[in-house]
Amino acid sequence: MGTTASQLSKESLSEYQELTFLTKQEILLAHKRFTELLEKHEKDQIDARVSMGKIITLPELKSNPFKERICQVFSTSEQKDGSLTFEDFLDLLSAFSDSATLEIKSHYAFRIFDFDDDGTLDCADLEKLVNCLTGETNDAKLSSTEMKQLISNILEESDIDKDGTVNLSEFQHVISRSPDFVSSFKIVL
Amino acid sequence: MAGEIQRQNSHIYDYIGGNGYDREDQSLRRRRVSSPASDQNYPHFNWDSTPEDEDEDSDGGPKRDIRCIPLPMHLRRTIREVQQMRSPAVSRDASWKGRQMLRKLRNKCKEFLYFFSLWRKSVQMIGGNFGGGVQSYFVFLRFLVVLNFVSFFLIAGFVLIPSVVFRSTNHHQPTSNSTDILTFGNNSNETNSTEQFMVYEVNQKTPFYQYLLDFLSGTGFMEYSYLFYGYYNITEMPNRDFSYNIPLAYILTAVFYFAFCLICVIARMGTAARVAVATGSSTGVSSYSMIVFTGWDYGCLGDRATKLKQKNILYQLQVDLEEESRKRHEADLSTSKKVILYSLRVLMTVLSLGFIGGAFYGIYRATQFSQETTDKRKIVQLIIQYLPSMVITAGNFLVPLLCDKLALVEKYSPSTTIILALLRAVFLRLVSLAVLLYTLWNQITCGGINTKKDRKLCLDNHTEFQCWETRVGQEMYKLTMFDLLITVAVFLLVEFPRRLVVDNCSCKPVQWVGRQEFVVPSNVLGLVYGQTVVWVGALFCPLLPAINTLKFVILFYCKKITLFQNCRPALKTFRSTTSTFFFLVVLLFGWGLATVVLIYSLSEIRPSYGCGPFHSSSTMWSTVPGSFHNLSNVTQEFLFFVGSQAFSIPLFALSIVVMCYVIALATVYGRSIALLKAQLKLESRDKQFLIKQIESLSRQAHIPTHHAGVQD
Numbered sequence: 094m095g096t097t098a099s100q101l102s103k104e105s106l107s108e109y110q111e112l113t114f115l116t117k118q119e120i121l122l123a124h125k126r127f128t129e130l131l132e133k134h135e136k137d138q139i140d141a142r143v144s145m146g147k148i149i150t151l152p153e154l155k156s157n158p159f160k161e162r163i164c165q166v167f168s169t170s171e172q173k174d175g176s177l178t179f180e181d182f183l184d185l186l187s188a189f190s191d192s193a194t195l196e197i198k199s200h201y202a203f204r205i206f207d208f209d210d211d212g213t214l215d216c217a218d219l220e221k222l223v224n225c226l227t228g229e230t231n232d233a234k235l236s237s238t239e240m241k242q243l244i245s246n247i248l249e250e251s252d253i254d255k256d257g258t259v260n261l262s263e264f265q266h267v268i269s270r271s272p273d274f275v276s277s278f279k280i281v282l
Numbered sequence: 283m284a285g286e287i288q289r290q291n292s293h294i295y296d297y298i299g300g301n302g303y304d305r306e307d308q309s310l311r312r313r314r315v316s317s318p319a320s321d322q323n324y325p326h327f328n329w330d331s332t333p334e335d336e337d338e339d340s341d342g343g344p345k346r347d348i349r350c351i352p353l354p355m356h357l358r359r360t361i362r363e364v365q366q367m368r369s370p371a372v373s374r375d376a377s378w379k380g381r382q383m384l385r386k387l388r389n390k391c392k393e394f395l396y397f398f399s400l401w402r403k404s405v406q407m408i409g410g411n412f413g414g415g416v417q418s419y420f421v422f423l424r425f426l427v428v429l430n431f432v433s434f435f436l437i438a439g440f441v442l443i444p445s446v447v448f449r450s451t452n453h454h455q456p457t458s459n460s461t462d463i464l465t466f467g468n469n470s471n472e473t474n475s476t477e478q479f480m481v482y483e484v485n486q487k488t489p490f491y492q493y494l495l496d497f498l499s500g501t502g503f504m505e506y507s508y509l510f511y512g513y514y515n516i517t518e519m520p521n522r523d524f525s526y527n528i529p530l531a532y533i534l535t536a537v538f539y540f541a542f543c544l545i546c547v548i549a550r551m552g553t554a555a556r557v558a559v560a561t562g563s564s565t566g567v568s569s570y571s572m573i574v575f576t577g578w579d580y581g582c583l584g585d586r587a588t589k590l591k592q593k594n595i596l597y598q599l600q601v602d603l604e605e606e607s608r609k610r611h612e613a614d615l616s617t618s619k620k621v622i623l624y625s626l627r628v629l630m631t632v633l634s635l636g637f638i639g640g641a642f643y644g645i646y647r648a649t650q651f652s653q654e655t656t657d658k659r660k661i662v663q664l665i666i667q668y669l670p671s672m673v674i675t676a677g678n679f680l681v682p683l684l685c686d687k688l689a690l691v692e693k694y695s696p697s698t699t700i701i702l703a704l705l706r707a708v709f710l711r712l713v714s715l716a717v718l719l720y721t722l723w724n725q726i727t728c729g730g731i732n733t734k735k736d737r738k739l740c741l742d743n744h745t746e747f748q749c750w751e752t753r754v755g756q757e758m759y760k761l762t763m764f765d766l767l768i769t770v771a772v773f774l775l776v777e778f779p780r781r782l783v784v785d786n787c788s789c790k791p792v793q794w795v796g797r798q799e800f801v802v803p804s805n806v807l808g809l810v811y812g813q814t815v816v817w818v819g820a821l822f823c824p825l826l827p828a829i830n831t832l833k834f835v836i837l838f839y840c841k842k843i844t845l846f847q848n849c850r851p852a853l854k855t856f857r858s859t860t861s862t863f864f865f866l867v868v869l870l871f872g873w874g875l876a877t878v879v880l881i882y883s884l885s886e887i888r889p890s891y892g893c894g895p896f897h898s899s900s901t902m903w904s905t906v907p908g909s910f911h912n913l914s915n916v917t918q919e920f921l922f923f924v925g926s927q928a929f930s931i932p933l934f935a936l937s938i939v940v941m942c943y944v945i946a947l948a949t950v951y952g953r954s955i956a957l958l959k960a961q962l963k964l965e966s967r968d969k970q971f972l973i974k975q976i977e978s979l980s981r982q983a984h985i986p987t988h989h990a991g992v993q994d
Contacts, residue, residue, distance in 0.1 A: 112358050114349055116392060156588040157580065169354045180355040187349070189580065200352045202575070219574070226578060227599070228592040235596070239603055243570060246606075251571040253959055254966030264575065271576040280580050281406065 113187035114197075122282050123186050126151070127179050145175030148182075153280050158225040162205045189280040198278045199268040203261050213258035219244050400424055404842060410583035412800070412845065418862050419802050419809075423838055426813055429546055430831040433539050437824050440535040444528060492660070498767075499667045499760055510759075511751040511822045511894050529895040529905045533884065536821045540877060543817070547873065551866045573598055623693065630688040637684050638710055641677035642717045648673040649721035670757070671764040674714050678811075682707050682804070704803050708868055711811045712875055719818065719879060722757060726750045726887065749893040751822045751883075758819025758826065765812055766833045773840045781848040797850040805841070806865050809834075814872030818879050 101124050109120050128136055130148070135141040145168075149160045157163070164175035167185045177185070187193060188201045206214055208221045220240060227234060235243065251259050251267045268274050348362050401424060409417035577595050582588050615623075652669040685706050694702065777798060784797050816830045884903045889896035896902045910918070923929055 108359075110389070112348060112355060112362070116389060152583065156582065156585045158588070158592075159578070159580075167354075169356070184355050188352075194350055197350060197352055206575070223574060223599075226574065226592065227596040228589065235599065239600070242603060243574075243599060246570045247574060250569055251575075254962050256966055256970075267571050267575055271572050274576040277576065277579045277581070 109183060113183055114190045114192045115183065115187050119186065119190065119282070120183065123183060124179070126282055127182050140178050140180075142170065142176040142178050143182075145177075148175075148177055153282060158228075159205055162208065166201060166204045186280065186282070189278065191279065191281070195269065195275055196265070198275060199265045200261070202268070202274075202278060203264045206264075213260050214264065215258045216244055216248075219247060219259075400428070401838070406581070407583070408842070408845065409579075410581050411587045415802050416800055416845070418865070419805055420838070420842070422806060422862065422865050423809060423834060423841075425550060426809060427831055427834045427838070429543060430813075430816070430827045430834065433542060434825075434828040434831060436539055436542065437535055437820075437827065440531050441528070441824055444531065448528070498763055499664060499756065501756065510755045511749075511824070527905075527909055529899075529902075530909050532824075532895055533902060533906060536880065536884075539820060540817070540873070540880060544870075544873060547866055547869055551863060570599070570602065573602070627692050627694075630692050634685045634688055634706060637681050638706070638713075641681050641710065641714060644677065645670060645673050645714050645717045646721055649718055650725075653721070653725050668760060668764055670718055671761050674718065674761075675764070675768060677714060678707075678711055681710055704807075704864075707804065707807055708810075708871065711807055712814065712871060715811065715814060715818070716875060718757070722754055726754075749890050750887075751890060751894055755819055755822030755826075758815050759823055759829075761815045762812065762819075762826065762829060762833060765808070765815075766836065769808075769837060769840060773844055777844050777848045798844075798848055800845055800849040807868070810865070810868050810872050813869065814876055817873060817876030820876075821880055821883060 101121065106117065106120060109115070110117060113120075115123070127143070130143045130151075131141055145161065145164045148164050149155060154160045154163065161175060163185065164177060165173065167181050167188075168175045168177055169181055170176045188197055203214070206218060206222050208218050214222075223240065223243065224234060234240075248257065248259070251263050253263050253266070348358055348365075351358055351361065353361075401420075405417060405420050405424065408420055573595065577598070579591055582591050649670045652666050655666055657663045657666060682703065685703060689703060780798055784792055812830065812833070816826050819826045885901055888900060889902055891897050896905065899905055899908075910921075913921075
């Protein structure tokens with residue numbers, strides 16, 4: 094099952110409502126915005142894929158420094174090229190929606206920050222993360238001493254089992270103490 | 283994909299990732315060492331688990347679990363189909379069906395509220411462009427607008443409409459038995475007094491500017507209207523078996539209005555309080571890992587907002603790193619320098635208290651002067667009337683500026699400085715309002731003289747206080763109007779010209795001043811101040827919540843326009859969730875002040891003889907016990923029982939027991955978290971020890987080891 098036509102069928106709509114955290118209006122809006130990104134001939138295809146380059150032109154993602162990582166995490170394509178089907182797109186919106194639970198959000202946040210996809214956040218991942226957060230231009234970066242100090246502080250605070258990396262449970266432990274995370278990890282169309 | 287599912291079926295991997303620590307001991311036992319590292323943190327579904335296990339964990343039925351599984355959608359669909367195939371009996375269960383209906387109802391409610399959410403798109407745009415701190419100010423403003431609007435309906439339904447109905451029926455039926463005392467000239471209730479009632483004269487031929495002045499100060503045509511307390515009467519409509527006791531309704535509505543506002547504010551605090559209390563005790567909120575892992579706002583729209591957020595995070599990180607190195611330096615300060623620093627701090631605190639005290643004295647003198655002087659010329663009269671408001675506004679503007687300069691000398695850390703500045707500003711605002719009220723009280727009761735004879739003498743001497751409630755209502759009305767006028771005036775005359783000057787003139791001093799910043803804390807204090815004034819005045823000016831609704835709506839649009847047109851975003855941001863909690867706590871302070879005023883006016887001060895629904899009672903509250911005796915015997919006995927000791931002492935004891943239980947539970951959870959952390963540390967140390975042992979043994983025995991299989 095998938096988008097069989099440019100209109101969503103009622104059964105698919107209620108099925109998506111059960112499988113995701115989105116409301117009916119949000120699913121319909123997502124469908125509208127997704128079909129705008131498709132080519133004319135793709136609009137009637139089942140399971141049409143939109144390439145990553147087109148997804149990151151959406152205004153909600155355009156200036157997000159994590160846009161490529163987000164597309165790669167939610168993509169189910171075999172070539173790992175970050176292209177999304179409509180269902181992947183719904184998965185994305187569901188994880189970033191208002192009613193998604195803290196566990197789902199922290200799980201996906203961990204995967205987005207794991208730049209080398211090895212299941213843990215090591216020093217290289219953390220450095221790339223901090224550079225994304227502060228901007229890549231030369232005057233916006235931290236100096237290398239500041240960066241080293243920062244990474245060692247982060248590991249000291251969050252690496253509980255002292256193996257030099259942050260794994261998923263340690264990450265979720267830090268996240269659970271933050272009051273702002275659930276409200277800031279949100280993308281609404 | 284199908285092959286992968288079959289592979290998962292043959293190994294029994296537990297469902298890791300997501301359900302916290304309740305499955306952790308299972309996973310530690312069953313996890314195979316040979317699994318590749320990338321699978322450890324990704325969820326695998328336990329195909330062999332029975333549906334009953336899942337039912338126990340979730341409270342919304344097995345469907346809840348589906349959405350919480352972080353797998354792609356086609357896998358979730360397959361899981362759901364497998365679940366449904368395996369357990370058809372569960373889906374026919376009545377309780378499960380009930381839960382389904384409940385969820386559908388909840389979804390429908392959410393969709394309904396989606397349309398009703400006021401200004402949703404505006405608030406989202408503000409949040410995306412200026413950050414969470416500024417957005418929380420507008421969300422708070424929206425909450426106050428809705429609160430005032432709903433409470434206006436409360437007051438309108440119970441007090442205003444019956445008064446209107448009564449007045450119109452009274453006009454139509456002049457021979458009714460209603461006790462409309464205002465048509466009489468004298469009152470013979472008091473035995474040794476013949477008070478003259480105020481006969482309001484409405485001057486028919488008044489010039490236009492007179493209307494404007496009256497509108498601004500609540501006198502003249504506005505005074506004798508539903509706006510103020512003096513217009514309402516004792517009304518009991520004994521005809522037609524229906525009696526509506528307006529004095530009782532007036533009091534009970536006022537009390538219920540306060541209780542309703544309290545419940546709304548506390549309900550709003552709800553989750554924010556839980557989170558603030560839970561995270562407040564742990565290591566500082568702005569720790570490095572917190573900033574890095576949770577600092578990004580995914581709702582940022584546009585390049586400008588993104589660059590701004592990046593600059594913010596960079597600034598925060600640099601400030602924190604710098605503060606850490608500064609603390610390391612400060613720990614090495616010599617004793618003499620420390621003594622100098624502390625004495626400076628004490629001096630600055632004394633100075634700031636002196637500034638605040640000076641502001642209070644100024645307000646006291648201004649209020650006294652304003653109540654005692656009158657002037658023939660209308661404009662000067664208006665200025666004199668507005669003098670207390672002007673002094674309060676000037677004080678609220680100057681004193682924080684001076685305190686900021688003092689804070690530079692004090693050299694606290696940045697977060698302490700912000701909190702101190704806010705506390706000083708809150709203190710200043712609310713206590714200046716209290717000083718105003720105290721001076722009014724002084725005027726009304728002539729310094730607290732309580733005996734009837736002296737009170738009567740005092741009131742007779744002050745002829746303009748024949749209706750003191752209306753007077754107080756007018757004062758609050760003037761404060762509200764002045765606040766609104768100042769906001770609009772500043773908006774038009776200061777903010778727009780400032781932007782024009784900064785944009786078009788490029789000389790150095792102008793550029794150094796720069797565009798205006800939207801400072802959230804002082805704006806929020808303005809809102810809290812306005813709402814407190816409304817609460818204090820609501821008893822004496824029943825329409826004040828409605829006026830306040832309009833004022834806040836105008837304020838919303840003014841602030842939104844000024845934000846987008848004139849402001850540059852602040853470099854130092856305010857955290858959004860803790861700040862919402864803080865705003866609501868400050869609002870509660872204001873509510874507390876208003877409640878004190880309410881209780882005092884209801885129970886201590888004698889209502890004026892000349893106007894209002896209570897002119898024949900000794901205190902406003904005494905109408906309640908009077909009408910209490912009209913209730914049926916059963917109700918009376920029930921209420922007596924509830925108020926008696928036989929009921930309240932067991933209730934008190936029960937609530938203490940519940941509180942002790944909750945505290946014990948919280949301590950146990952804290953201890954178990956510490957234990958689990960220690961266990962994790964031990965486990966990893968064990969693992970590293972075992973790995974070292976294996977390596978040394980294999981080196982001794984010269985056996986080549988498979989590093990790939992062991993090191994994970």
